[in-house]
Amino acid sequence: MSRTVVKYRFFVSAALGMEEEAAAEIQEVWGELLDLDGRPHSTPLEEFEVEKGGITFSASLHLGLQLNFFLKTPHRILLRIKEFRCRDFPKLFSEMQKLNLKEYSDLSNWKLEVAASKSRLNHEGRIEDTMMKALKLKEPLAHEALAGEIYVRFFDDNCSVSLDTTGEHLHFRGGDLHKGDAPLRETLAAFCLRKMTAGMGQTEISKIQWYDPMVGSGTFLLEVVQLFKFNSKRSFAFQSWKKTPKVLQKSETWLKNYPQASKETYKIFGSDIDAKMIEVTKQNFLRQGLQEPRLEVHDILRSRPSFELDVKSPLWVVLNPPYGERIEAGFLPSELLSAITERLKPERVGVLFSRKQVQQLASKLKGYDLLAEHSISNGGLPCVFMIWTRQ
Ligand SMILES: C[S@@+](CC[C@H](N)C(=O)[O-])C[C@H]1O[C@@H](n2cnc3c(N)ncnc32)[C@H](O)[C@@H]1O
Structure with a gap:
C-alpha cells in the first residue's frame, strides 16, 4: 500500500x-x-x-x-x-x-x-x-x-x-559569543564568504590561508570554519512543537545521524589594532570549541603582521573595516587596500565597504582585477562586498 x-x-x-x-x-x-x-x-x-x-x-x-x-x-x-x-x-x-x-x-x-x-x-x-x-x-x-x-x-x-520554525534569528549560531562595537551579522559574513569561494568545497577552502586584518570579534574567521558544519550549538522553535516528529525534538541524538563534516584544520589568521578585540576573538573560538586562529595586535595601515605565512599556500584576505560613519575610520579606503595588497600580495581580497567608501575608491586597484561586487545592507547601511583577484 x-x-x-x-x-x-x-x-x-x-x-x-x-x-x-x-x-x-x-x-x-x-x-x-x-x-x-x-x-x-x-x-x-x-x-x-x-x-x-x-x-x-x-x-x-x-x-x-x-x-x-x-x-x-x-x-x-x-x-x-x-x-x-x-x-x-x-x-x-x-x-x-x-x-x-x-x-x-x-x-x-x-x-x-x-x-x-x-x-x-x-x-x-x-x-x-x-x-x-x-x-x-x-x-x-x-x-x-x-x-x-x-x-x-x-x-x-x-x-x-x-x-x-526557527526561534532566535538564524544569525545566532549558539554559544555565548562576545561582540565589538560594530559586529558583523553571521548571516552576512557567510554570504560574503560564499560569494568569495563560489563553488569550492571544504577541502579546497581549508587549504587557503585566511586572514582578517580587522578581525574585531572574529565573525569572518568563525564562519570560515563553520561554513560546512551543521549547527549543533543551539535549539530551534520547532523542536518544542507537539507536531514535530519525536526524533527531531532532541538535537543531541538526532544530529548523530548526519555524517560529520571532515575534520579539516584551517589556516586562519586575525589581527586588530585593539588588543581587547583580539581577546574577544580568542574567547569566541574557545567558547565554540573551535581551533583557535593565530592572532596578534597590529595596525594594518602601518606594517606587515608578524605571523609567518606559508608561501606555498594561497593567501586570501577578508575584512569589514570601520566605515567612518558609526565608528571612526582614520584612513581612506584606497590606503587600506594598498596597505593590504602591496605588503601581503594576497591571491584574493574581499572587503565589505560602505557605499560611501566605494565612491571614494580609485577606479583600479594596481595588480588586481575586480572579480565581483555585491550590494547589500549591513544593519541598514548600504554596503558593497567587493572581491579582487591578483593578476
Ligand atoms: C567593523 S569592525 C570589524 C568587525 C568584525 N568583522 C566583527 O565581526 O566583529 C572594524 C575593526 O577594525 C579595527 N581597526 C580599525 N583600524 C584598524 C587598523 N588600522 N588596523 C587594524 N585594525 C583596525 C577595529 O578595532 C575594529 O575591531
Missing part, C-alpha cells in the same frame, strides 16, 4: 539581495537532509520559487524543519499554515477560528507579528486584535515560555499565516 506523504509549504526569509544565495544554499544542503529513519531521503524540492525577501517551496515537514540545522545565510524558516484572500474582518475572524494551533502547542501565548500593505485590511493593530480573539490567544508575558511566534502578512488582499 503506498503511503501518502503530506507536503507543507515553507518560506525561508532572507535579506534583500541575498535571496539567490540563500536559494543556492537550500539546494546544496537538500541532499544532506535525512528521513526519519536516519537514512538519506530521495525527495526533490518542489514548487521552489525565489521571490523578494525569500524562497518558498513544498516539502514534507521533517525535511523542511531540518534546514534550520544547516542554513547559514537566511534569517528564519516559516511554516505556512494558511493562505487565503481576505478583504474584511469577519472573514479573517472565521478563517482564524478554523486554525488548530493545539497541534503545535498546548500553550496559548503565541506572539503575533503582523504586517499589512496594499490591502484593504491594513490596520495592523485591528488585525492583531481580531486574531487574538478568534484564536483565543493569551497575551505573552516577558517571563513565560512562549508557545511560539505567528507571522501574519497581508499583501494585495492576500493573507498568509505562518509559524516560525
Whole structure:
C-alpha cells in the first residue's frame, strides 16, 4: 500500500539581495537532509520559487524543519499554515477560528507579528486584535515560555499565516559569543564568504590561508570554519512543537545521524589594532570549541603582521573595516587596500565597504582585477562586498 506523504509549504526569509544565495544554499544542503529513519531521503524540492525577501517551496515537514540545522545565510524558516484572500474582518475572524494551533502547542501565548500593505485590511493593530480573539490567544508575558511566534502578512488582499520554525534569528549560531562595537551579522559574513569561494568545497577552502586584518570579534574567521558544519550549538522553535516528529525534538541524538563534516584544520589568521578585540576573538573560538586562529595586535595601515605565512599556500584576505560613519575610520579606503595588497600580495581580497567608501575608491586597484561586487545592507547601511583577484 503506498503511503501518502503530506507536503507543507515553507518560506525561508532572507535579506534583500541575498535571496539567490540563500536559494543556492537550500539546494546544496537538500541532499544532506535525512528521513526519519536516519537514512538519506530521495525527495526533490518542489514548487521552489525565489521571490523578494525569500524562497518558498513544498516539502514534507521533517525535511523542511531540518534546514534550520544547516542554513547559514537566511534569517528564519516559516511554516505556512494558511493562505487565503481576505478583504474584511469577519472573514479573517472565521478563517482564524478554523486554525488548530493545539497541534503545535498546548500553550496559548503565541506572539503575533503582523504586517499589512496594499490591502484593504491594513490596520495592523485591528488585525492583531481580531486574531487574538478568534484564536483565543493569551497575551505573552516577558517571563513565560512562549508557545511560539505567528507571522501574519497581508499583501494585495492576500493573507498568509505562518509559524516560525526557527526561534532566535538564524544569525545566532549558539554559544555565548562576545561582540565589538560594530559586529558583523553571521548571516552576512557567510554570504560574503560564499560569494568569495563560489563553488569550492571544504577541502579546497581549508587549504587557503585566511586572514582578517580587522578581525574585531572574529565573525569572518568563525564562519570560515563553520561554513560546512551543521549547527549543533543551539535549539530551534520547532523542536518544542507537539507536531514535530519525536526524533527531531532532541538535537543531541538526532544530529548523530548526519555524517560529520571532515575534520579539516584551517589556516586562519586575525589581527586588530585593539588588543581587547583580539581577546574577544580568542574567547569566541574557545567558547565554540573551535581551533583557535593565530592572532596578534597590529595596525594594518602601518606594517606587515608578524605571523609567518606559508608561501606555498594561497593567501586570501577578508575584512569589514570601520566605515567612518558609526565608528571612526582614520584612513581612506584606497590606503587600506594598498596597505593590504602591496605588503601581503594576497591571491584574493574581499572587503565589505560602505557605499560611501566605494565612491571614494580609485577606479583600479594596481595588480588586481575586480572579480565581483555585491550590494547589500549591513544593519541598514548600504554596503558593497567587493572581491579582487591578483593578476
Ligand atoms: C567593523 S569592525 C570589524 C568587525 C568584525 N568583522 C566583527 O565581526 O566583529 C572594524 C575593526 O577594525 C579595527 N581597526 C580599525 N583600524 C584598524 C587598523 N588600522 N588596523 C587594524 N585594525 C583596525 C577595529 O578595532 C575594529 O575591531
